[in-house]
Amino acid sequence: xxxxxxxxxxxxxxxxEMKFLILSRLAKFMPxxxxxxxxxxxxxxxxxxxxxxxxxEKMQAESNGNVIIDIPDNLLDLILHSSKKEQSHDMKPGxxxxxxxxxxxxxxxxNQHTLEARAKARGSAIxxxxxxxxxxxxxxxxxxxxYTRVGNFRTNAEANAAxxxxxxxxxNYSSEMRVVKxxxxxxxx
Numbered sequence: 001x002x003x004x005x006x007x008x009x010x011x012x013x014x015x016x017e018m019k020f021l022i023l024s025r026l027a028k029f030m031p032x033x034x035x036x037x038x039x040x041x042x043x044x045x046x047x048x049x050x051x052x053x054x055x056x057e058k059m060q061a062e063s064n065g066n067v068i069i070d071i072p073d074n075l076l077d078l079i080l081h082s083s084k085k086e087q088s089h090d091m092k093p094g095x096x097x098x099x100x101x102x103x104x105x106x107x108x109x110x111n112q113h114t115l116e117a118r119a120k121a122r123g124s125a126i127x128x129x130x131x132x133x134x135x136x137x138x139x140x141x142x143x144x145x146x147y148t149r150v151g152n153f154r155t156n157a158e159a160n161a162a163x164x165x166x167x168x169x170x171x172n173y174s175s176e177m178r179v180v181k182x183x184x185x186x187x188x189x
Contacts, residue, residue, distance in 0.1 A: 096187070100181075101159035102184070126170070150166070
């Protein structure tokens with residue numbers, strides 16, 4: 001009478017039943033046998049690294065220290081054009097928003113009832129000494145803090161130059177002032 005295997009739909013005859021039992025018991029010990037085989041026959045890592053060194057030495061000897069990279073023209077055009085597009089911010093006439101830098105001159109979250117007034121006063125004080133920042137003083141809140149930021153600088157170098165100028169003019173606030181990355185507004189006529 002055929003015997004059914006529990007794990008599949010195959011049927012075995014009584015004379016194949018003994019072979020099936022032996023194979024099923026061996027399957028339980030396969031991981032142990034595999035580990036034992038690896039321990040008895042370790043891989044010679046020195047031979048592999050020696051072959052790798054031969055390939056590297058061969059490449060070094062053939063190239064004389066020069067490396068030539070062959071880039072297909074269509075990929076080269078794609079690389080060159082995408083980097084130019086990223087660098088030149090295509091500005092439309094009117095108001096444009098770009099990634100840039102501003103100078104944070106006020107940031108505080110203490111004494112909630114006076115925060116807004118203090119943030120606006122800091123901006124007014126800067127505007128009184130530097131009229132060139134008219135329209136470039138940004139005071140806003142992000143609960144629980146209030147912030148005042150100045151300027152629309154495209155580069156970090158421009159922002160740092162203005163930061164130095166502001167720190168000299170307002171030494172009492174200089175420890176709070178810093179350059180921050182921000183979305184800036186640039187008007188193109």
